[in-house]
Amino acid sequence: MRKLTTTSYALLGLLALREWTAYELVEQMRRSLGYIWPRAQSGVYAELHALVERELTTSRVEQVGGRIRTCYQITPTGRAALAGWVVAPPTASRFESEAALQLIFSDQAGTDQALAAVDALDRDARARQEELLEVFAEYADGGGRFRDRAHVSALAARLYHEHYAAVGRWADWARAEIASWPATDSRAAHRGAGVARSNRADFGGRSGNEPG
Structure with a gap:
């Protein structure tokens, strides 16, 4: 079994x-x-x-x-x-996305393909946010299934929306970054260290329990 x-x-x-x-x-x-x-x-x-x-x-x-x-x-x-x-300890969270995977290997294609992957992530995130806004409205107006569990559902829905909102913000940043690349191959490799320093400055000093 x-x-x-x-x-x-x-x-x-x-x-x-x-x-x-x-x-x-x-x-x-x-x-x-x-x-x-x-x-x-x-x-x-x-x-x-x-x-x-x-x-x-x-x-x-x-x-x-x-x-x-x-x-x-x-x-x-x-x-x-x-x-x-x-009540058991959960497994580690994971994020799966074919568009993100295509972006990671966009050095095998070109900047147009890299931007297309970013756009795909952004479109999906915006569509999911719209769906969630409908859910928010439904529960706010007293509707929705399983009203006795609305407090738990609202917490989860907020998590989903925050995640997709973060993807949207990242997409705006990613488009600007890709626009500075001469290509997706090694000619843009010099940008990596600069972005890494920026990432460290923006996020490296935060612990997982500190507010953003």
């Missing part, structure tokens, strides 16, 4: 709120957790089967309007597993 993953616990967290169909879980994962834990639909379905096998959830099949769907519900064992995970 395979080991539980972080996605397993994310699903248990959602199932602790209510019963869901498989499709509803996929959508709720995308809507509420996609900012920090995006997962493919196929992966969610595989995790659901694993949770049933471990008796952390139960499943039942029902027919609604001629359609067959599977509903999932957390078990007491599943709640206990979730409670244990919530």
Whole structure:
């Protein structure tokens, strides 16, 4: 029997709120957790089967309007597993982005490609900020799902928005920096030390607990 993953616990967290169909879980994962834990639909379905096998959830099949769907519900064992995970030390955070990866290797292309990667990061960040502003408005007007958890959701949503706002600020800086490069190859390497000194001056004196 395979080991539980972080996605397993994310699903248990959602199932602790209510019963869901498989499709509803996929959508709720995308809507509420996609900012920090995006997962493919196929992966969610595989995790659901694993949770049933471990008796952390139960499943039942029902027919609604001629359609067959599977509903999932957390078990007491599943709640206990979730409670244990919530208080366990988390793994280190990580940031994944194909556009950022393309930027890192833009010395194999050119400044236009480097700028395109920056623009892609910026567009995505702005789009996510717009989505979050809609969420803020929904909860501020008394709407939103699971109102009894609004305080926790608001904290997380603020984190997401701050992250994407930081990406936007970085994108403005990155465009100006790339504009000073003669190319993305070694001809721009002399800029590296200067930027590193600037980074050290701006951020090197701060501890992780000091306000910005």
